[in-house]
Amino acid sequence: MNLALLFDEDFIAPDRAILSGRRLAHLHSVIKVVAGDTVPVGREGGQMGTGVVVRLTDTEAELQVTLDQPPPAPLPLTLVLAMPRPKMFRRILQTCAALGVKDLWLINSYKVEKSFWQTPWLSDQQVRENLTLGLEQSKDTLMPRVQIRKLFKPFVEDELPSLVAGRKALVAHPGASTPCPTHLNQPTVLCIGPEGGFTDYEVGKLEDAGCQGVHLGPRILRVETAVPVLVSRLFDACL
Amino acid sequence: MNLALLFDEDFIAPDRAILSGRRLAHLHSVIKVVAGDTVPVGREGGQMGTGVVVRLTDTEAELQVTLDQPPPAPLPLTLVLAMPRPKMFRRILQTCAALGVKDLWLINSYKVEKSFWQTPWLSDQQVRENLTLGLEQSKDTLMPRVQIRKLFKPFVEDELPSLVAGRKALVAHPGASTPCPTHLNQPTVLCIGPEGGFTDYEVGKLEDAGCQGVHLGPRILRVETAVPVLVSRLFDACL
Numbered sequence: 001m002n003l004a005l006l007f008d009e010d011f012i013a014p015d016r017a018i019l020s021g022r023r024l025a026h027l028h029s030v031i032k033v034v035a036g037d038t039v040p041v042g043r044e045g046g047q048m049g050t051g052v053v054v055r056l057t058d059t060e061a062e063l064q065v066t067l068d069q070p071p072p073a074p075l076p077l078t079l080v081l082a083m084p085r086p087k088m089f090r091r092i093l094q095t096c097a098a099l100g101v102k103d104l105w106l107i108n109s110y111k112v113e114k115s116f117w118q119t120p121w122l123s124d125q126q127v128r129e130n131l132t133l134g135l136e137q138s139k140d141t142l143m144p145r146v147q148i149r150k151l152f153k154p155f156v157e158d159e160l161p162s163l164v165a166g167r168k169a170l171v172a173h174p175g176a177s178t179p180c181p182t183h184l185n186q187p188t189v190l191c192i193g194p195e196g197g198f199t200d201y202e203v204g205k206l207e208d209a210g211c212q213g214v215h216l217g218p219r220i221l222r223v224e225t226a227v228p229v230l231v232s233r234l235f236d237a238c239l
Numbered sequence: 240m241n242l243a244l245l246f247d248e249d250f251i252a253p254d255r256a257i258l259s260g261r262r263l264a265h266l267h268s269v270i271k272v273v274a275g276d277t278v279p280v281g282r283e284g285g286q287m288g289t290g291v292v293v294r295l296t297d298t299e300a301e302l303q304v305t306l307d308q309p310p311p312a313p314l315p316l317t318l319v320l321a322m323p324r325p326k327m328f329r330r331i332l333q334t335c336a337a338l339g340v341k342d343l344w345l346i347n348s349y350k351v352e353k354s355f356w357q358t359p360w361l362s363d364q365q366v367r368e369n370l371t372l373g374l375e376q377s378k379d380t381l382m383p384r385v386q387i388r389k390l391f392k393p394f395v396e397d398e399l400p401s402l403v404a405g406r407k408a409l410v411a412h413p414g415a416s417t418p419c420p421t422h423l424n425q426p427t428v429l430c431i432g433p434e435g436g437f438t439d440y441e442v443g444k445l446e447d448a449g450c451q452g453v454h455l456g457p458r459i460l461r462v463e464t465a466v467p468v469l470v471s472r473l474f475d476a477c478l
Contacts, residue, residue, distance in 0.1 A: 002459045072458055095461075098458065098461065099468075137459065137461060139458065140458065182421075182422065218311040219337065219377035220378055221376070221377060221467075222334075222337065222376060225338065225467050228460075228471070229338075229467045229470070230471075232468040232472045233471045236421045236472055239472075
């Protein structure tokens with residue numbers, strides 16, 4: 001937690017907020033704050049700045065906050081991910097949030113096992129909590145929007161074409177003949193398949209919707225590694 | 240496991256190898272091979288190719304192997320990492336191996352907790368096993384060399400200058416004024432600190448040894464995310 005993210009419900013006055021729970025535990029056990037200390041804070045959806053600990057108990061910390069700096073720029077990226085395996089999902093949410101992804105779509109694919117959609121990590125509350133952890137890691141305040149589409153074909157036929165319109169659109173696919181471009185730094189839609197990749201049928205449908213197949217070289221990377229590699233490659237000027 | 244890595248001890252003839260243990264379990268339970276199937280294989284330190292399953296039991300699989308393709312090019316990178324927290328260490332080893340890092344140094348730093356060095360994951364066998372998982376993920380055969388230096392100062396004063404000689408050398412440091420360069424694609428030494436970063440003293444010592452401080456923008460990334468981001472940024476032509 002390199003920044004404590006404050007939500008509307010934490011504020012008791014425009015410049016006063018009360019922290020409890022996980023964030024308070026972090027202040028106590030990791031940062032080891034005492035009254036009078038200053039900690040980095042940000043308001044969800046708003047500015048970042050500092051909070052002075054004006055009151056500290058075992059159950060809450062009251063902060064006098066000054067919010068005067070903008071959060072880092074969002075990535076101009078719409079990331080379309082085949083729903084990852086649950087044990088990797090939380091970490092991928094955190095990584096996406098930390099990298100500045102603001103528009104994330106979780107979609108179905110042939111190689112997404114049905115059970116993946118049953119994970120409790122997919123609840124609104126858990127998704128929000130893991131995105132918060134990513135924002136707090138990288139010092140950002142802008143909560144990503146996550147959208148879930150459990151049917152591949154309606155998403156690709158009915159929604160993807162309008163997402164792609166006016167943007168660069170790519171599907172990362174080890175079998176593609178074109179290498180992934182570098183430093184695009186422009187609005188981009190990027191689709192990444194599941195472990196084992198999209199099927200040829202799926203790649204065809206994504207291409208029909210306007211996405212260009214690109215490869216990342218001979219190495220096959222896990223999704224959690226491919227996301228930072230691709231983001232860094234496409235948006236070197238934005239990180 | 241996108242490739243089964245074969246070691247010298249697995250070979251019973253120049254073109255015959257026997258798999259057991261984890262790799263056999265993967266063939267049975269994930270790939271669900273039957274006798275006659277072909278699976279991707281590579282020989283540790285050598286060529287890659289295919290293995291035809293000529294005999295399959297519950298305890299071993301005998302493969303007729305043809306090795307005729309080179310592994311992907313190694314990254315021209317010497318990666319110097321402050322020893323990560325144990326729960327992240329295994330994953331970082333796998334990620335480094337998957338990305339093509341071949342020269343990894345694990346060093347001490349003020350913010351590396353002493354207990355990190357006690358982890359059983361640091362045994363030769365566990366390090367090798369996790370590097371193998373990374374190579375098998377990305378389809379590579381060249382085992383990285385991992386070197387452990389539990390004292391910061393002797394490493395930085397006595398060893399680092401000769402590693403740096405004739406190479407680009409960087410230390411990733413959020414406080415640096417220079418942004419990390421892109422597409423260097425040349426022999427490079429890259430130092431990455433622990434959670435919380437190198438101390439100012441340590442950055443000074445790394446700079447004295449020839450490393451230039453560079454930042455990655457306003458976001459503070461976990462080491463497991465920073466490594467792929469930096470590798471992708473520095474070596475876009477090599478991935």
